Amino acid sequence: MTRLLWWLRRDLRLNDNAALYYALMRAQHVLPVFVLDPTLLNADRLRGARMAWLFESLRAIDASLRAYGSRLIVREGSPDQVLLSLCAESGAAGVIFNRDYSPYAAQRDAAVKRAFGQRSLIAQDCADLLIHEPNAVPSKSGSPYDVYSPFRRAWEALPKPDPYTITDAMRAKLGLPAELANLHSLPIPIAEQPAPQPIGAPTEAEAQRRLAQFIAAPIYRYHERRDLMAEDGTSALSPYLRFGMISARTCYHAAQQARAAAADESARKGVDVWVSEIVWREFYYQVLARYPHSVRHNFRPAYDAVQWEDDPAHLAAWREGRTGYPVVDAAIHQLLHTGWMHNRTRMIVASFLCKDLLCDWRHGERFFMQHLLDGDVANNVGGWQWTAGTGTDAAPYFRIFNPVAQSEKFDPEGNYIRRWLPALAKLPTKFIHAPFTMSAADQRHLGVQLGRDYPLPIVDHGAQREKALRMYGAAKQAKDKA
Numbered sequence: 001m002t003r004l005l006w007w008l009r010r011d012l013r014l015n016d017n018a019a020l021y022y023a024l025m026r027a028q029h030v031l032p033v034f035v036l037d038p039t040l041l042n043a044d045r046l047r048g049a050r051m052a053w054l055f056e057s058l059r060a061i062d063a064s065l066r067a068y069g070s071r072l073i074v075r076e077g078s079p080d081q082v083l084l085s086l087c088a089e090s091g092a093a094g095v096i097f098n099r100d101y102s103p104y105a106a107q108r109d110a111a112v113k114r115a116f117g118q119r120s121l122i123a124q125d126c127a128d129l130l131i132h133e134p135n136a137v138p139s140k141s142g143s144p145y146d147v148y149s150p151f152r153r154a155w156e157a158l159p160k161p162d163p164y165t166i167t168d169a170m171r172a173k174l175g176l177p178a179e180l181a182n183l184h185s186l187p188i189p190i191a192e193q194p195a196p197q198p199i200g201a202p203t204e205a206e207a208q209r210r211l212a213q214f215i216a217a218p219i220y221r222y223h224e225r226r227d228l229m230a231e232d233g234t235s236a237l238s239p240y241l242r243f244g245m246i247s248a249r250t251c252y253h254a255a256q257q258a259r260a261a262a263a264d265e266s267a268r269k270g271v272d273v274w275v276s277e278i279v280w281r282e283f284y285y286q287v288l289a290r291y292p293h294s295v296r297h298n299f300r301p302a303y304d305a306v307q308w309e310d311d312p313a314h315l316a317a318w319r320e321g322r323t324g325y326p327v328v329d330a331a332i333h334q335l336l337h338t339g340w341m342h343n344r345t346r347m348i349v350a351s352f353l354c355k356d357l358l359c360d361w362r363h364g365e366r367f368f369m370q371h372l373l374d375g376d377v378a379n380n381v382g383g384w385q386w387t388a389g390t391g392t393d394a395a396p397y398f399r400i401f402n403p404v405a406q407s408e409k410f411d412p413e414g415n416y417i418r419r420w421l422p423a424l425a426k427l428p429t430k431f432i433h434a435p436f437t438m439s440a441a442d443q444r445h446l447g448v449q450l451g452r453d454y455p456l457p458i459v460d461h462g463a464q465r466e467k468a469l470r471m472y473g474a475a476k477q478a479k480d481k482a
């Protein structure tokens with residue numbers, strides 16, 4: 001076979017990539033294609049930061065491809081139509097791509113397979129996004145898992161796939177044949193706002209550097225440091241995994257190498273806990289693939305009857321980071337400035353929205369999708385439903401985070417708050433977690449006036465906690481009676 005299209009979607013890398021590997025094994029020439037799909041690009045859920053990050057990562061992979069005499073062919077339109085016409089123009093025998101599991105992706109890919117099948121063209125999809133595909137983790141009952149721990153045990157028991165080794169000699173097949181040198185490609189769009197960069201450049205090389213740096217040392221203390229929001233105790237690889245600048249397989253095997261070199265039991269624990277987070281990612285994909293309704297609906301219908309208050313003023317204060325609870329506001333500022341938020345604070349702000357402000361988790365889920373570089377439907381919905389208490393394997397609804405206690409525990413010196421809320425930078429640690437405990441004299445003395453320099457709390461946590469318990473309890477009772 002002479003030519004195949006390699007359709008890139010969220011696998012923007014030239015190493016350990018199943019679709020690229022099989023394309024290079026099967027064809028003489030492989031043409032890399034990215035389709036600007038209006039359904040995704042115009043979606044309200046793909047905004048500023050992640051869109052800019054995507055465009056920059058396309059520029060980066062285009063530059064990498066050029067080193068092999070190739071380039072990214074960019075087209076716009078409905079993927080089935082665009083890919084068909086590109087096959088006709090280039091003489092390609094078909095297309096290879098890596099599978100994705102969101103309801104939209106599944107429907108889009110089925111349309112491509114149908115259209116290609118009707119014309120006897122190849123449309124091959126490959127397992128790549130996960131270490132084990134959703135239906136590859138067996139359960140005793142045969143039904144999908146809705147609890148993480150048994151899923152993890154079954155997942156761990158499976159033999160792990162090796163990374164795909166793609167050599168430079170193989171990549172030579174990416175070179176465009178002379179007769180296709182003028183194959184039309186749209187310019188990679190420029191985003192209206194630049195991608196926030198504190199997390200690092202959106203490139204495969206940066207993802208590899210980050211992983212290498214993480215497994216060299218921080219991984220060994222991951223279990224001790226991962227919840228400390230002011231420290232860099234986690235890998236910050238999520239945006240890279242989101243766009244496939246690195247594969248979960250590569251991360252897993254790197255972690256196993258680190259484990260083999262670990263000095264003691266504690267260091268091995270660090271590695272194992274980190275791998276267990278990768279397994280959460282796999283778990284939430286399994287949930288997404290097997291229970292697609294959970295994307296927009298409560299996984300547990302018992303909570304459909306919750307009477308959310310959805311006060312627009314509360315929602316606006318939460319979105320703008322002015323609730324008067326510093327850890328919540330600091331986290332929202334981190335998100336708005338960098339496109340990333342620490343996992344501990346994701347849980348705190350999500351709990352605060354649902355259980356202190358009594359707002360439907362779907363408002364928060366949408367806001368996160370609009371701002372997170374790693375915004376990913378499986379993990380985001382999973383994280384939100386877990387925190388709201390409506391999802392698979394959810395924290396019970398009566399477990400309600402106290403934002404002040406969480407802040408004292410996981411940011412003991414208040415450094416995370418000071419970094420993201422400069423207005424509070426000069427507060428001593430005894431006031432940083434709850435500035436509303438300052439007297440008027442304290443405020444004068446410290447030069448920070450509540451209501452002017454930083455908001456007073458928009459709700460009282462204790463009172464809202466009681467309200468939330470009543471709200472969830474009533475919904476559950478109504479369901480139990482029905």
Ligand SMILES: Cc1cc2nc3c(=O)[nH]c(=O)nc-3n(C[C@H](O)[C@H](O)[C@H](O)COP(=O)(O)OP(=O)(O)OC[C@H]3O[C@@H](n4cnc5c(N)ncnc54)[C@H](O)[C@@H]3O)c2cc1C
Binds near residue numbers: 239241280350379
């Ligand atoms: C309300 C809420 C929303 C979230 N939304 C997203 C999202 O849109 N996209 C996203 O990738 N993660 C999401 N998470 C999960 C988690 O917060 C991030 O994956 C993590 O903070 C990324 O940081 P890291 O790369 O340093 O992770 P590390 O701690 O280094 O973990 C390594 C990798 O494991 C995966 N992972 C870690 N924790 C989780 C988790 N709890 N659930 C699923 N996968 C996990 C990620 O791919 C991560 O990059 C959400 C969590 C909550 C509570």
